[in-house]
Every structure is written in structure tokens, then in C-alpha cells.
Amino acid sequence: MSGGAAVRHGSGRGARAQVCRGAIVGAPLFAAIALFAGCAYGPPPDLRTGAGLNGAPRASAVAPNAPTAADQRVPAVPERDRVLVDYRAGVSALRAGNFDEARAYFDDAIVRIGGIITNDAEAARARTLFTAESNKPFIGEPYERVMAYYYRGILYWRDGQPDNARACFRSGQVIDSDPEQKNYDADYVLLDYLDGLASAKLQADGSDAWARAQAHAGAQVALPAYNPAANVLFFAEYGYGPRKYAAGQHGEMLRFHTEDSPTRSARLVLEDGRKIIPLPAYDDLGYQATTRGGRVMDHILGNKAYFKTGANIAGDAALAGAVIANDQARRRERQGKDGDDANLTAVGLGILGIIGKIASAATRTEADTRQWNNLPQRLSFAALKLPPGEHAGRLEFMDRDGNVLESRTQSVRFSVGADDRDTVVFLSELKR
Amino acid sequence: MNHPSRFLLAGLVASSAILAGCATSRGVQNPAGVPVTEMRPDERGFVAGTGIESQDLVSVTDKMARSILGIPQIARAQVPPSIVLDPVVNNTRFPINKDMFLTRIRVMLNSKAAGQVSFLDREMMKTLERERELKRSGQVTASADPNVVEFGGADFFLTGKLEGNTTKAAAGISDYVLYTFRLTDARTSRIVWEDFAEIKKQGLEDAAYR
Numbered sequence: 001m002s003g004g005a006a007v008r009h010g011s012g013r014g015a016r017a018q019v020c021r022g023a024i025v026g027a028p029l030f031a032a033i034a035l036f037a038g039c040a041y042g043p044p045p046d047l048r049t050g051a052g053l054n055g056a057p058r059a060s061a062v063a064p065n066a067p068t069a070a071d072q073r074v075p076a077v078p079e080r081d082r083v084l085v086d087y088r089a090g091v092s093a094l095r096a097g098n099f100d101e102a103r104a105y106f107d108d109a110i111v112r113i114g115g116i117i118t119n120d121a122e123a124a125r126a127r128t129l130f131t132a133e134s135n136k137p138f139i140g141e142p143y144e145r146v147m148a149y150y151y152r153g154i155l156y157w158r159d160g161q162p163d164n165a166r167a168c169f170r171s172g173q174v175i176d177s178d179p180e181q182k183n184y185d186a187d188y189v190l191l192d193y194l195d196g197l198a199s200a201k202l203q204a205d206g207s208d209a210w211a212r213a214q215a216h217a218g219a220q221v222a223l224p225a226y227n228p229a230a231n232v233l234f235f236a237e238y239g240y241g242p243r244k245y246a247a248g249q250h251g252e253m254l255r256f257h258t259e260d261s262p263t264r265s266a267r268l269v270l271e272d273g274r275k276i277i278p279l280p281a282y283d284d285l286g287y288q289a290t291t292r293g294g295r296v297m298d299h300i301l302g303n304k305a306y307f308k309t310g311a312n313i314a315g316d317a318a319l320a321g322a323v324i325a326n327d328q329a330r331r332r333e334r335q336g337k338d339g340d341d342a343n344l345t346a347v348g349l350g351i352l353g354i355i356g357k358i359a360s361a362a363t364r365t366e367a368d369t370r371q372w373n374n375l376p377q378r379l380s381f382a383a384l385k386l387p388p389g390e391h392a393g394r395l396e397f398m399d400r401d402g403n404v405l406e407s408r409t410q411s412v413r414f415s416v417g418a419d420d421r422d423t424v425v426f427l428s429e430l431k432r
Numbered sequence: 433m434n435h436p437s438r439f440l441l442a443g444l445v446a447s448s449a450i451l452a453g454c455a456t457s458r459g460v461q462n463p464a465g466v467p468v469t470e471m472r473p474d475e476r477g478f479v480a481g482t483g484i485e486s487q488d489l490v491s492v493t494d495k496m497a498r499s500i501l502g503i504p505q506i507a508r509a510q511v512p513p514s515i516v517l518d519p520v521v522n523n524t525r526f527p528i529n530k531d532m533f534l535t536r537i538r539v540m541l542n543s544k545a546a547g548q549v550s551f552l553d554r555e556m557m558k559t560l561e562r563e564r565e566l567k568r569s570g571q572v573t574a575s576a577d578p579n580v581v582e583f584g585g586a587d588f589f590l591t592g593k594l595e596g597n598t599t600k601a602a603a604g605i606s607d608y609v610l611y612t613f614r615l616t617d618a619r620t621s622r623i624v625w626e627d628f629a630e631i632k633k634q635g636l637e638d639a640a641y642r
Binding site: 110114115116117118119120123124126127133136139152153156161163164165166167168170171174177179202204295296297300 | 480481482483521522523524525526527528530596598600601602605635636637638639640641642
């Protein structure tokens, strides 16, 4: 530093004053550089692409020794992102027809999200000023946790356990309930509808659950009555699910965006068009994500943002005071007066200012935007009685006017067993 | 204190503050992990929820096994009655391995009260039928006439039902589970024994997840 060289070669009071001035200016500068260099770090890796998990992939950040595609195929998964990986891989496996694999992923996730999380050190740290919310183990927002139970319920039903499937649908509805947001409390149509259907199949009364489902669906939608004799259950999904983003001055507000899918409904065409099974959208995850209400964590992040702004303003004020005090000291020294007190004041304010700026910069206010990014937007269901044997047909998706979106049509094949176990057919517009 | 020393001190303080601030945003809790802790199945672990857990299974099945042995149809039977297990129905919000309840009751009765009751292994029926056909066809040896029907019929069916009720409020979540088990006479359809256990749990999650 030039100030340091002046110390070695300079002599006398004037030279020493020059050193002090250089140091006063240099110390904050050095500290600021150290602050930004020391605190700079990127978001955790994107488990799909290797880019930032918290935001869009960062193509420009590719280092020369970046992992190859083969390396990325088996990414190291931080424990705090394990549930997120389970969610994504589980639904991909379900869509690919790898049911054992899907079951394993969702069981692993549900073990982690099914309990009451208390005294978790990382969650506690996520509430502190200097740790980001994304530091906590991910379990997802309610609509994400609901979907984990929904998919696991489908798998239970496929395994001939409608009561455990019903348990999953009920857990989903409990997760969606919010004591402070009664208007949108536990309002998934399908969760209640399937709860009642499972009860009806188990020779219990499903009418209450059906009535709740109908109330959620509204007057425009007439839910089909339960047919306990139906032996084939079609679970359909289409469109792309909600996206999270961080809003607010410091990214402290968690918000959701849903790009409305052109696919508004679907239908299954069997027996060369002689049998058409409508698959209307009963639930919309975009709606569910945006109507869940606020989180306690939003208040914590709001407080963090308040502190960040306050510390930054205080730091600015202290640094401005340091400049003024330093200027005063120089003026007094030019007049041949003692400027030590002013110098001390300048140093003190400078340190306070730096601490304020550091505290502000180190405060992590960003909302956790890790997300289950391969969820659908709309969910549908139909139950039908079909004879045992092989069945083939096509799945058609329709736009808002009921026109078939030809390019999205899929061929469907499934086999109905002769036993009394229900055949579960999972249909998705999404490929992975 | 002269000026260079003062500024050196200031720099040190500022650097310490910087490093301290940065240190809080990184770090791993329990980097070496938590050693495996062996626990009794009837003991509440440090990983807990409001759902059905091993300690509930143990306490409920212990109570049921003791209760079954006390009824006259079992305690005073001249011939040990044959019991068939019928799967438990789960009517709670917790997906569980339902078979564990009846399996533990059966094992408890077989190990602690051997001879007082006998259980018929209906899970093995397909295997047993195949074996009988092999004996009948002479492909394998038989110690008795394989054409005589010796598969036992049930005197009683043992089954159960798990019912649940959930309350969620700002103060937390509460789950009540009612475990009922019953023994039904296969001939008369009368319920000859029934007992229950009930467990209620509640908790409140970390604010980071609310």
C-alpha cells in the first residue's frame, strides 16, 4: 500500500499526517474489498444442470475445469436438498413407469417431511441474520408436500392398499390446511374426492368426503358419483406447475408464477373412439400455490430485510461522518492546531460505518426459491369399469375452446387384471 | 498510541468483523454426523412426529395380546382355538405398514402363550396347496394321506382398525389415533372380544417451516 511506503521514507509531522490521511482513506477501501471478496459465493449447484439452484442456469459461469456431462449425471446432493431430489426423481420415475423407484423416492421424502421438525440446527440458522433461508433442509411449500403425498397415494392404490392411499390424501389435505386462511383451507378437490372413493371401496361411507370435494369444486363442476365397481383408476396431469421467485427490495418475499398452460382439459379415447373418458381439471397447483397464505418465515425474512436496510443506512451515515471528521482534522492541521481528536472520531466512525456495511452485506434476506420444478399445473381423475385384458387408446389434450391439441396426443396402453385389485393408470403430459 | 498503531488496530478490528460476518453464512452442523444410537422400540426417539411410531406399535400390541389371553373363549378352551388374521384397516392420515400390528400380536401370543391359541397361516395357502398337489401327484413323498383335507378352518378372525382425528391450529398440530382390535367368531359372526388403545400427540414445527 502506498501509505505503508510513506511510513518508511517519510519523516516529521507533515509526513505523518499524510500517512494518517492515506490510512483513513485506505482502511475502508481495504475493508470493502475484503468484504466483497470474502463474502462472495455463489448459490448451491443446480442438481439438474449444474448451474445455480436458486435461479436460472448460468451459462456464462462455466469454468474451464467444469464437470462434464458425465460428471453431472451423478451430482453430489447436499443433505439439505435431498427431499428436493427425491421429489423430482420420484415423479420422473412415476412418469417413466418405474414404480418401484418412484416408491423408494417418495418414501424417502415422506420420512423426512412427515414428522415435526423441531430443534433442527440448520433450520435455526436459517432464521438468523447471516444465513440464507435456503440453508435449511428443503421440505417444500405446502403444494409441493401435498404432491409428494398425492403421488405416494397413487402408488399405494396401485399396490392394492386404498386405505394407505387414503391416508396419503388426508395427509395432503392436512398440509394444505391453514388455521389463518380459512377461505383456502384444505381445498384440493381430488384429495377429498379420492378419500371418499377409497372409503367407498372399503365399504365405508365416503359421502362426506364427496360433499366436501364438490364444495371445493364449485357449482360449475359436477363431480361424478362414486362407482365402487370401477376397477380402473385414471390419474391424469397436464401443464407446467408454479415457479417460485424472490421479490422485494432484498429478495425477501417468496412469490409464485404460473405460466398458464394451453392444455385446459384432457380426455381418454378407448375402443377406437367408442368410449371417451373426460379428464377435466379438478385442481390447479398454480391456484394452490398462490392461495396458501403467508408464512411465519416471511415475517422473519421481512425483519432481516429491515435490518439489512437499517444497517446499510447507518453504515452510510457513519462513513459520511468519518469523511467529514477527516476533513475537519486536515483543516485543523493546516491551521497548525491539534487534529488528533477529529482523526480519532473519523477512525471510530469509519469503523462503525464499515461494520454497518458489513452487517448489511452479510445479512441474507433471500427467500428460499428451491423448487420442485417438474410438477404439473392441473390434476384430473376418472374411474371406470373395464373388462380384464389389454386396452389401448389415445390421450388427447384440449385447449380452452375444447379443440384437440394434436401435437400433444399420446398413445396409451394398459392392462386390466382379473383380480379384485384396482388397475391404476397414470397419465401425464409431462415427459420427465 | 501513535497514529499508525491506531490504524493498524482499526484494520484488525474491521478485518475480524468481516471474517466473523462471513463465517456465519457458511458452516455445517454435525459435519462428522451423529453416531448411530440404539434405542428400545418402545422408547421415543429424537426423530419424532405426531404419527404412528414404533413405541405406539409396541404399547398397543402388548396391551392387545394380554387382553386377548384373558377372555374365556381362549383361557378356558378345551382345544386351542384357531385364529386367522384379517388385515387391519387404516382410517387415519398416516400411511403405515398395517401388517406389523397383527404380526406382533401373533408373535406375542405364540411366544408368550404357546398352546393357548393357534394361528392359521393363510399367507402360505398358495404354497401349501402347491405342496399338497405335489404330494397327491406322487412327485414328492407324504407322511400322511394327502387326499385328506387337513387345512384348518378358522374359529376366530382377528382384525383391527385405526381411526384418526387431526386438529391444526396456530399453536401446532394434534393427532389422535384410536386403535381398535376385535376377535370375531367365524361361526356366529359375534364379536367375542374387543379392546382399544388411544394415543394423542401434538407438536409445533420450527418457524422456518411454518
